[in-house]
Amino acid sequence: MTSYDPADSPIGGAVGADPLTFAAVRTRFGDGVADELAAELDRFGVERPLVVTDEGVADAGVLDRVVGGLNRPATRHFATTEPSTADVDDLPLGDADGVVAVGGGSVIDTAKLGSAVAAHGGSAGDYIGVDTLPGPTLPLVAVPTTSGTGSQATQTAVVSHDGVKRGVSDERLRPDCALVDPTLTFGLPASVTRHSGFDAFVHALESLTARDYRWVDERPITYQGANPVSRALSARALRLVHGSLERAVVNGDDREARRRLSLGSHLAGAAFSLSGLGAVHALASSVGGMVDRPHGACLAVSLEPGLRYNLPARGEEYAAVARWLGISTAEHDAAAAADLIDECVRLRDSVGLPASMEAFGLGPDDIDALVENTLVQERRLVTNPRDVRADLREVLAEPLGDE
Numbered sequence: 001m002t003s004y005d006p007a008d009s010p011i012g013g014a015v016g017a018d019p020l021t022f023a024a025v026r027t028r029f030g031d032g033v034a035d036e037l038a039a040e041l042d043r044f045g046v047e048r049p050l051v052v053t054d055e056g057v058a059d060a061g062v063l064d065r066v067v068g069g070l071n072r073p074a075t076r077h078f079a080t081t082e083p084s085t086a087d088v089d090d091l092p093l094g095d096a097d098g099v100v101a102v103g104g105g106s107v108i109d110t111a112k113l114g115s116a117v118a119a120h121g122g123s124a125g126d127y128i129g130v131d132t133l134p135g136p137t138l139p140l141v142a143v144p145t146t147s148g149t150g151s152q153a154t155q156t157a158v159v160s161h162d163g164v165k166r167g168v169s170d171e172r173l174r175p176d177c178a179l180v181d182p183t184l185t186f187g188l189p190a191s192v193t194r195h196s197g198f199d200a201f202v203h204a205l206e207s208l209t210a211r212d213y214r215w216v217d218e219r220p221i222t223y224q225g226a227n228p229v230s231r232a233l234s235a236r237a238l239r240l241v242h243g244s245l246e247r248a249v250v251n252g253d254d255r256e257a258r259r260r261l262s263l264g265s266h267l268a269g270a271a272f273s274l275s276g277l278g279a280v281h282a283l284a285s286s287v288g289g290m291v292d293r294p295h296g297a298c299l300a301v302s303l304e305p306g307l308r309y310n311l312p313a314r315g316e317e318y319a320a321v322a323r324w325l326g327i328s329t330a331e332h333d334a335a336a337a338a339d340l341i342d343e344c345v346r347l348r349d350s351v352g353l354p355a356s357m358e359a360f361g362l363g364p365d366d367i368d369a370l371v372e373n374t375l376v377q378e379r380r381l382v383t384n385p386r387d388v389r390a391d392l393r394e395v396l397a398e399p400l401g402d403e
C-alpha cells in the first residue's frame, strides 16, 4: 500500500540533487483585489493602458467594475473567443504603455501577445515558438474573470495561426501582476463554471502526475516535468478544485466554493507552468481541432482515456492521490487507483459534462486522425508519464467504439 504524500516525489531522490527552475507571477488574491488595478498601473508607471476584454465581461458589468476607477485614458478592445495572430495584429495598440487583461484565457492570451508586439513590433506570428521574444514586454496586469485556464499565472499564450493552434512560450509573457478576485466570478453561469472549472481540475491532476523532471531532457521552456515545487502547488490546487467545483456549479451563490475554485485554478496554472501537462491535454486539443466544443468539454471526454492510458505508469501515484483526496480506503493500490478514475468520471457526470467522444459525433473512422494529431503535440507529450509513442490507438479504440 502506497503511503507517500502526493506533494512529494513518488520515486525518491534528494531535493536539490537535480537542479530545477521555478518562477511565479506576483499575485494579489482575495475579495476586492481587482479594485487595486489603478495602484498596480501606478507601480509600473502605466498612463495609457490598452484594456483587452470581451463582450461577455462587459455585458455582465464586470468590466466597468474593474476599470471604472482607473483615472487615466484607457482604450478598450473586445477580443474574440478563439484569438488568431491576425486578431493580435489588429489590436489598437496606439501609444499604449501597458496592457490590462480583464477576462478568461482567450482575453489574457491576446493581451500577452499584444504586450509583446507593442514592445517589439512585427507580427504576432513572428513570436510563435519558445523563447522568441528579444526583450521585455509592456507591463501586463491580468485580471481573470473565470476560474479555469490559469493563463494569468503562465508564460504561454495559445493562438491560432494559419488555422492551427500554436503556442508562444517565453518567461517574459508571464504577467507582471495577477489580480485574482473571486468576487468577479460570483455571477458566472453554471455552464462557464463547469467548463472552466473542469479545465482547472485537469491542470491540477495532470500536473501532479506528470513525468518527473529528472526524466525529462532539459529544454529551454520551463515545462520541465513534475518537481518538488510544482507538486506542492498542484496538490494544493487539486484539493481546492476537487472540493469546490461541484458546489460552485450546483449553487453559483456558494461564495466559499467560488473562492476556493478561484485560488485552486490559479495555483493549478502556476503548477503546470512549471511541470507541463500530458496526454489528456494533448488528446483534448486534438478533439478540439476536430469539433467546435469548449476546451472543458474536450477535456471531459479525454480525461478517462488519458488516465487509463497512463495507469500502467502511474498506478501507485493515482492510488496515493485517491487516498489523499479522501475518496478511497482501498488497501491495494490497484483498487485505489481505480477509485481515482471512477471519481473523475463521477465528477465529470455530476457537473454535467459530456462523457464520450461519440457525443461529439466522433467514431472509429476518426481514430487515425486523433492519434496523428495527438502525437505531434511535442510540448505536451514530453512531460506525459508514459511514452505516448506506445499504443495510443488501443486507448482510443474502446471509447470510440472500435471493437
Ligand SMILES: [Fe+2]
Pocket (backbone or CB within 6 Å): 149, 199, 203, 281, 295
Ligand atoms: Fe487546459
